[in-house]
Amino acid sequence: MSSPVQARNIVLVHGGFVDGSGWKGVYDLLRADGYNVRIVQNPTLSLEGDVAATQLVLDAQDGPTVLVGHSYGGAVITEAGNHESVSALVYIAAFVPDKGESVNTLIADPPPGAPVPPILPPVAGFLHLDREKFAASFAGDLPADEAQFLADSQVPWGLEALDGTVSSPAWHTKPSHYLIASDDRMIPPAAQHFMAERAGASAVTTGGSHAVYVSKPHEVAELIKQAAG
16 A cells, blocks of 8 residues: 655635634644645635635645645535645535535434524525524634624625535545534534545544634644644
8 A cells, every 4th residue: 555645735724604714723733833834715605616716725736735624615625625736635523525415415404403503594695693693503612702703704605605516526536534523513413423434534523613623723733734644
């Protein structure tokens, strides 16, 4: 068996309702260890557009690259991860669609008793989370003022992003890793387990809310470094 590819480049992809600034803690840790780190700013209008935005950043990398996605960003990296520079995929409390699936199909049938994310009815083709319930559902382990900032700086999430289907899942051909957040109230931990197992991902579990990429930067950075080889 050939030895795993060593990657020095990391590309981080955020999910819905937030922007790339939540990666700052993970970014700082990886940079301190000598990695080249880039952060994609998804328009979150459509899955196709976010894949294109990610591929633009991947085009600028000069060698093997670990592609990391949080939440909806998992759908983005599942498609964008087919890029030739991507050596491994890392899912952080993320959706891992298979061919023909979207985030919408993955959330269509929640298990009995699972918390229901407080997504408000769409307005002009965009979704928001209820600001009053944002902290409890998305960021339960962040300080109250940080959670409030995330709630008040929400990025509108386009229905075309939610409904965008994956055509060629990169995890079929690239090694993948998954961080399960055991206190997640947006994507049930059982669903995270299922998606990680289905993708054949190397999985680890940590206590953490859906915002685990903000609250547990050390755990997230460690998994990314493992994926880098």
